[in-house]
Amino acid sequence: MDPAASAASRARGLATVITPPGLGACSPHKRTSPQPVTARPPSPRTVAGWILCRPDTRTEPGQLQLKAARTHCPENDALTRHVRSFATMLTERLPGWLVHTVTLSGSGLSRK
Structure with a gap:
């Protein structure tokens, strides 16, 4: 008998001994983990x-999931606060600052 066939035969026999018939990879027994x-x-x-x-476009499940993620992870909570602060700066303060800066005489900035 050729060595490769002999090794394959032994492997099949070992698998039969290790895995009882009908169980395969799954066990029918209930989980006992606490x-x-x-x-x-x-x-x-x-x-x-x-x-x-954007908070106004987030779905109700999305809001609840974000709340849970923020509750379970302080880093997520801090990141959410930073992102909201940055978004507020961009949407509320930056446009006024740009208008003020562009209208300054002698600023060297202009719209072209």
Whole structure:
């Protein structure tokens, strides 16, 4: 008998001994772990989407999920506050600053 066929035969026999018939990779037994089954945490990309989304366009489930992400992770909470502060600066303060700066005489800035 050729060595490769002999090794394959031994491997099949070993698999039969290790895995009882009918079980395959899954076990029909109940989980005995004391830890409850929890949902998979959202990906960083998903959380970033919730943080960067305009609050008035976020869905109710999205608002609840962002609230949960902020509650469970202080870094997410701090990041959300920084993003909101930056957005406020861009939308409320920057336009007035630009108008004021452009209208200054001798500023060297002009709209072209």
